[in-house]
Amino acid sequence: LxxxxxxxxxxxxxxxxxxxxxxxxxxxxxxxxxxKIAVSSGSFTVSKALSDNIKNYTHAVLLSPKLSTYKGEIIWKRVMAVIKHLNVNVPDNLESDRHVYKAVKEAVTLELTQTRSKIKKAIASSRTTNQSVYELANGLVESTQCVVTVALCARLALLRKVHAEKDKSGPKYWDHVDEYLKMVRTVAEGSEEKIQQALSTMLAQDRSIYGTKSQSTIPSDSSPNEWQTTVDDVISTSATTPADGSTQDDEADGDD
The missing domain is CATH 1.20.5 (Single alpha-helices involved in coiled-coils or other helix-helix interfaces)
Incomplete structure (x- = not known):
């Protein structure tokens, strides 16, 4: 025995x-x-439905004025937080199967790279054509569930300001953006009111440079729709909670 x-x-x-x-x-x-034993499937392919959701979520996150950084570990974790919160077309074993988690994370990282590239190109084009910030915002929210708001226009004004600075529109553009955002928060001593004042000043400067062509004023009462509000809330919440317990590598995403 x-x-x-x-x-x-x-x-x-x-x-x-x-x-x-x-x-x-x-x-x-x-x-x-x-x-406690995670049953591994060995391989996993992200479905078209989930891929479409990832694209929508990524756009909403990158166009959120609540975002504190555009590169690295934090940003893809913000998108993953939205995926888990909304839980639409998400595999039941996302958390327990490392192959599933890795496949979804890779899809998120790829979409982040592509969407950042799209935003950067739109900003570069807007500078050469003297496009108003309202027109720039309208173009970026087209075919998404996002809407144009004063906060979004102010954030785009900041992105365009950094792009216009010497030697900052190259491959490390988004790193320069993150550094600028950090500087704004530091100067404002973390005060949300002071941060908004700084962004309002940038928006006013942007409009004086690029004008308000084909648009008289940005509606002062404009506000995010329910979709964007949900994404913004998840971003704010995930920014104050500990990172998930995933064992996946936390490599930074590529430059774009």
């Missing part, structure tokens, strides 16, 4: 009621151990 001989002999001497209880306890123990 090997190492389990004495345990088995002891079990046999128990009365039927105790044997039943001991057997049930053992089964529960085995079940708990099995549940």
């Amino acid at each position: 090997g190492p389990y001989g004495r345990e088995l002999e002891s079990f046999a001497t128990e009365d039927p009621a105790n044997r039943t209880l001991l057997l049930y306890a053992k089964l529960l123990s085995v079940e708990q151990k099995i549940s």
Whole structure:
């Protein structure tokens, strides 16, 4: 009977009621151990439905005025937080299967690179054509669930300001943007009111440079729709909560 001989002999001497209880306890123990084992599928392909959602979520995150950084670990974790929160077309084993998590993360990282590239190109083009910030914003929200707001226009004014600075529109553009955002927060000493004042000043400067062609004023009462508000709330919440317990590598995404 090997190492389990004495345990088995002891079990046999128990009365039927105790044997039943001991057997049930053992089964529960085995079940708990099995549940901790992540069953690996070996491979996983992101469905078109989930891929479309990732594209929508990525656009909403990158166009959110709540965003504190555009590169690195934080940004893809913000998108992952939105994916988990909305939980639409998400595999049940996203958290437990490392292959599934890795595939979804890679899809998010790729979409972030493509969307940042799209935004950067739109900003570069807007400078050469003297496009108003309102027109720039309208072009970027086209075919998305996002809407043009004063806050979005102010954020785009900041992005365009950095792009116009000497030697900052190249491959490291988004790193320069992150540095500028950090500087704004530092100067404002973390005060949200002071940050908004700084962004309002940038928006006014942007409009004086590029004008307000084909648009008289940005509606002062404009506000995010329910979709963007949900994404903004998830970004704000995930920014104040500990990172998830994933064991995936936290490499930074590529320059674009």
